[in-house]
Amino acid sequence: MLTILGNAARACDGVSRRKMLGVGAGMFGLSLPRLLAAESHGQTGAPNARHVIFINLFGGPSQLETFDMKPDATEQIRGPFKPIASHTPDLRICEHLPGLAQNSDKFSVIRTMTHNFNDHSGGAHYMQTGHRWHIPIGGGFTPTPKDWPSIGSIVEYLSQEQYGLEREFPAYMVIPNSLGRIEQAGQYPRPGEHAGWMGRRYNPLTTQIDKKSLTDNPYWRVCTDDELTFQIAGMAQGQDLTLDRLNRRRSLMEQFDVARQQLERTKATTSYSAFQERALGLIASTKTREALNITREPAALRDRYGRHLLGQAALMARRLVEAGTRFVTVHYDAIDGYSWDSHRNSDDVKQHLLPSFDQACSALLEDLDQRGLLKETLVVATGEMGRTPRANSNWGRDHWSTLFSTMVAGGGVVGGTTYGRSDKDAAYGVEKSVSPEDLAATIYHALGIDPELRVTNPENRPTSVVEDGHPVTALW
Secondary structure (H helix, E strand, O other): OOEEOOOOOEOOOOOEHHHHHHHHHHHHOOOHHHHHOOOOOOOOOOOOOOEEEEEEEOOOOOHHHOOOOOOOOOHHHHOOOOEEOOOOOOOOEEOOOHHHHHOHHHEEEEEEEOOOOOOHHHHHHHHHHOOOOOOOOOOOOOOOOOOOOOHHHHHHHHHHHHHOOOOOOOOEEEEOOOOOOOOOOOOOOOOOOOOHHHOHHHOOEEEEOOOOOOOOOOOOOEOOOOOOOOEEOOOOOOHHHOHHHOOOOOOHHHHHHHHHHHHHHHHOOOOOOHHHHHHHHHHOOHHHHHHOOHHHOOHHHHHHHOOEHHHHHHHHHHHHHHHOOOEEEEEEOOOOOOOOOOOOOHHHHHHHHHHHHHHHHHHHHHHHHHOOOHHHEEEEEEOOOEEOOOOOOOOOOOEEOOOEEEEEEOOOOOOOEEEOEEOOOOOOEEEOOEOHHHHHHHHHHHOOOOOOOEEEOOOOOEEEOOOOOOOOHHHO
16 A cells, blocks of 8 residues: 655655655555556556546436447337447447447447436536545535545646646646536536645646527537637636636637736736646646647548537547646536436437537547557546436436446557446446446556555545545456
8 A cells, every 4th residue: 555645745754755655666566657657567458548538428428328228128218219230249329329339449338337426516526536525415516625636636646746846738637617617607616626625736727618608508519719719717816817808809829928928927026826836837838828729630620529619628638638638527518507417308418419429529539549549548438427217208317326337448448348237227237336436446547546545635644545446457
């Protein structure tokens, strides 16, 4: 069991933490490069991920309308959609996911994800951290300082342990918006993506893209380049430094140039913390500016991903991975108040949600594969819950965290496979159940991070990043 202290920079005998880790590598069977840089095992079938793209389908996609269809069930169970052929034996995939069906040889489907936190906020926290939320079901929405750190924040923590705050690019980013971003009226800020009790230092660098109105949903409609600025959120103390205050008719590069000039003038009269210095420095980075400029991509490739916000965010995730970001979370948010939370609007599932997800995710897998990046990039696509097997009168389905599906690709994962089996109604798993703790342990394992790694909590006690989680090693 390896413990990394989260506060003091030196051990009691004066030896630096980094040196201590290096000396202790042989004792624990770990090496610093293996732990922090996620070096490849160099073995066939072994995890070899250097990056993670975590696609969060917030609201809870139905297992029966995606990857675990039951065409032989009764009409009220099986739903209105039909399965189509794929490259994966025993995978009954929805007819509205043709792109993923054609690329199923690149991914595996975990059909037995399960937990009992049947709530959006608690589920979102659970799936992104591997820990149950401290607030009971229905007890609130807003992230708190008591929340567990996300998997991405642990990755950021380890990166800062190795490189400090001097990396040109962050290890952890969230795009296109923070989940339930409060500035978008009518939504709640949701927990899960943040560093929680580890401190804001390890929060993700987050972009923001506004919608046009309360009823607008850019995730599935065509977005203009003027909208797709992927401006960095929350970097400045005042509005004068935010990109949305700049002339929107300027190009993104011009906006960065103006912001950088303002930054240099403001720094002369303003005191900043080390974290603020790092965040503000990113706006002056040529690498940041280039990576966040989606217009540098060929028009045909952008069309392939889809000009909707999800498609362009998926493409941006690939660009961030190329730039060196280790963990990218892409939120497909319930920006209209429902989206994947399809109690009543199954027409949206058919007409918008499934087609946009299919286009963006299949393009991402193909693009990563063609660039040789899929073998070192773990792609996870999941919701925080599934939907009830029995549909309501409008072919909507209610919350059902007891069983749902998760797609996993890349990083050495064997494609064209499934893991686990559900019952005849896709209500319960009958073999190989996978918990959020197991999924978190699997992601850490893929990155070469020991799931039993410990960090120091606010009570100054060594705390495991995952408790009772077991990597699903059969995926490799």
